[in-house]
């Protein structure tokens with residue numbers, strides 16, 4: 162059966178193969194067959210074991226084993242005969258040697274070899290063809306498959322980029338040859354296969370999704386080549402893809418905002434905070450340098466950053482008072498130029514580095530001393546640039562002063578008085594105001610105010626004493642300074658400017674100003690006139706001291722001026738009266754005894770004290786031995802018995818001396834008649850009128866003077882009357898003319914208007930001009946007995962008589978003293 166099949170196969174082969182070599186063989190075979198007969202064909206797979214049966218030749222050729230033995234069948238001719246062996250004893254063809262189809266035929270298909278089997282007796286030639294069938298004994302193989310295929314691909318490589326791959330080889334043929342390529346699963350690449358013109362395949366790897374070095378810096382892929390055999394065989398090669406970095410990542414800070422704080426005035430170079438950024442790229446693309454991006458204003462110079470490690474530190478002056486918070490933008494830049502940013506908020510912490518500042522907004526100095534407590538003196542503005550406690554302020558006044566500080570508005574303080582002031586005790590205050598903050602340590606500052614207290618007229622002038630005594634010796638020259646009153650006023654300036662005024666009092670009927678005058682500025686009291694102790698012994702006046710304040714204050718003091726006596730008055734003899742014409746004589750009877758009191762000389766001295774202490778002496782006497790005068794009392798007594806021989810008419814001159822320095826004296830003549838009867842006396846005393854002619858002359862002069870004075874007086878009267886009548890007529894005319902009545906006064910008296918005393922003064926002045934007042938007085942007293950009966954021998958003057966009269970009126974008569 163098999164031989165039939167083989168024969169069929171052979172026929173087919175014969176039909177389909179037209180190769181020249183085979184044709185030659187075929188011709189030969191046809192010749193052989195013609196000669197003998199058959200031809201057989203066998204198909205065996207390659208790589209059969211030695212001894213494996215290829216086919217039963219005997220059976221297929223229709224020969225029995227005897228024939229084979231007798232025919233000495235053997236294989237002859239043909240190449241590749243060593244692959245087979247003919248077992249003649251069994252009539253089978255077996256594999257003699259391993260048959261490798263690939264070695265035998267290479268790519269050629271079908272692969273077969275032929276040989277002839279020859280028989281003898283009869284000779285027979287049979288062709289045997291052995292076809293070697295391929296088995297899948299080779300896998301696809303990549304050249305250098307131990308080494309991986311390496312690619313370096315930038316992660317930024319564009320999609321669609323192709324990477325050619327090696328092709329694999331498979332020695333097998335047909336179905337067992339290389340059929341397909343497979344790429345191990347991955348996201349980025351796909352495989353693309355192409356056909357070469359010769360029918361072989363080549364493959365490429367195409368990038369279909371971007372690479373990310375940061376995610377997968379390396380890709381390990383496998384390229385697998387498979388054949389179509391069964392079982393299928395494959396070959397593998399590794400593909401190493403190294404993803405090259407592209408600067409596709411920006412540096413990223415680990416915080417979007419950094420927060421830090423720094424104390425103001427921190428030293429330069431102090432580190433504050435470290436920022437950190439990372440860059441996913443590698444190499445220089447991941448190398449970061451830090452910088453501070455440009456900041457507004459001053460912040461730029463205040464902070465610096467270490468570009469390598471990102472440490473921010475202080476590089477300028479941090480002042481809380483200027484800036485309380487800084488916002489710094491920080492940048493991280495890789496070498497590829499990509500920049501990432503973040504920001505750093507730096508809070509500045511306050512330090513008590515600012516002392517309070519005091520500003521005096523207003524200050525009222527000087528301040529009136531009558532300002533009530535609570536008066537605002539100054540308004541201060543106190544500021545502290547620090548904050549919180551460091552900026553809280555307390556104001557105080559140094560020392561114990563009558564002021565207090567009150568706070569008003571925020572940061573404003575009032576300096577307020579706390580007591581009543583008295584400029585006279587404290588004229589100024591140095592107020593030191595200190596402002597202290599609550600920082601630790603606290604800072605402070607202070608300011609000095611010099612407050613002057615201005616004066617108010619609250620002190621009256623004060624005299625040193627309650628009353629003064631002053632002394633002046635009479636007969637002073639008018640204008641003589643007597644005394645100086647002094648008052649003090651503790652106020653200031655105008656309020657202490659004192660003027661002295663004489664209070665308008667009366668001294669024995671006339672104003673005190675007619676006695677003394679007072680210099681209002683100096684307080685010097687001086688005499689207006691010459692004083693006469695005998696007229697006025699003391700003067701009491703009130704001096705007022707008034708200051709210049711408004712209203713003025715004043716005080717007064719009593720000044721008692723005691724006028725001191727001077728021995729300016731000689732003694733005056735009162736008795737015996739010295740008459741002009743008549744002669745008075747004392748009678749001494751002849752029978753008078755020794756010590757008979759003849760008479761007593763009575764004298765007075767208007768002075769006082771020693772000046773009025775009188776002593777009497779006998780200066781001249783007709784008979785000195787007869788009379789004596791009592792030294793103290795002025796009594797004239799006889800000192801011996803009167804005899805008949807003594808003259809009737811005795812004349813004694815007695816001198817009266819006072820005790821003043823120098824002493825003054827007066828003499829008096831005492832006529833004594835020593836007689837027993839009056840007629841005797843009379844006859845003796847007629848010669849006493851011997852001075853009559855002189856007296857007549859005196860009388861004549863007096864009468865003449867009287868006439869002249871009277872004439873002047875009458876003239877004066879006539880003038881006054883004329884003026885009066887004239888004025889009366891004038892006033893009447895003015896009334897009739899219905900004009901307002903303007904009284905006319907002589908210009909020099911206009912200041913006395915309204916006193917009503919004008920007329921009087923006017924008259925007075927008129928009289929004065931003619932010196933009539935004096936004359937008047939004299940005229941009025943013209944008839945005085947004293948004048949007319951003046952004894953020509955008397956030494957007393959008319960004035961003396963006048964003063965004598967005054968003295969007699971005086972209650973303290975010097976007469977009583979003596």
Ligand SMILES: *[C@@H]1O[C@H](CO)[C@@H](O)[C@H](O)[C@H]1NC(C)=O
Nearest residue numbers: 587588589590591592610611
């Ligand atoms: C106030 O200060 C001034 C100037 O320093 C000084 O002349 C004056 O005496 C002081 N007054 C008082 C009351 O301390």
Ligand SMILES: *[C@@H]1O[C@H](CO)[C@@H](O)[C@H](O)[C@H]1NC(C)=O
Nearest residue numbers: 664665703705715716717718
């Ligand atoms: C003097 O002062 C006192 C008290 O100050 C006053 O009572 C008296 O009237 C004053 N005297 C005169 C004359 O002004």
